[in-house]
Amino acid sequence: MGRTPTRLRLAAAGAAVLTASVLLAPTAPAAAAPTAPAAWNCNDGSFCVYSGSNGTGSVCAWSGDDPDWNNGTSRCSWSPRTRVRSAYNHGLSGASVSAYTAVDLGGTKVFCLRQGGRTNLPGSGTFLRSHTWSC
Template sequence: MPKIRTALAGLGTAALLTTVAVPVAAAAPAGEQAWGACASGNVCFYTGANGTGSKCSWSVADEDWTQGSIRCSWSQTTNVKSVWNRGTSSASGVAYYRWRDYNTRMGCTPQGQRGNLTGTYMLKSHRWINGACG
């Protein structure tokens, strides 16, 4: 009897993995739709992973997200979890900073790239840069 239980338990695990894999695959198109919300020429920052949640976007650098010409209402209270650099200028990347006036660089995303951030910090400024993001 123990052999049958082991075999059935193994089948249950396989069935569970199949069940889990289906929703993950089905969720991908929704993520693609969320990323599509960033206009060409802009950099977009999101409160959720994979370009979801609230978004703030710019086509130019901004030294202070709270007082600049474009204000990001959630930047004082909410961590940034994803970014998409859809810039079209000759700049190679967008560097982003924890504080206004480009202080304490937290990362850089190359032109045309998008991805998730650690989501453990707020951002207050960004600018396009030339050279490597590294």
């Protein structure tokens, strides 16, 4: 009775080796979580609008005037159905940017944003349709 059967000793030894292997094995680095685009992402020289507050969400950008965001030279695909919630004048010329609720700089002038200026639009945002690099 004092002797442990060979099979049991081998099983215990195998379990010990397996445990040691698992504990000493190098672990693979954790996969990095995907990063969200940086807030206020806007190319130098551009005027950018965002579907989210604080420069987040979908973005549309222009380097010149656009009298019709839906049918102009640079179309903002989400603006017909989504309100603009924030804007950034990342222009280089020193010019301010004015944005309007209707095409051809019509409707209500919502803001005049100086160079380097960022803004959140009140409430749930505003439907914008045109802009110009002047106030």
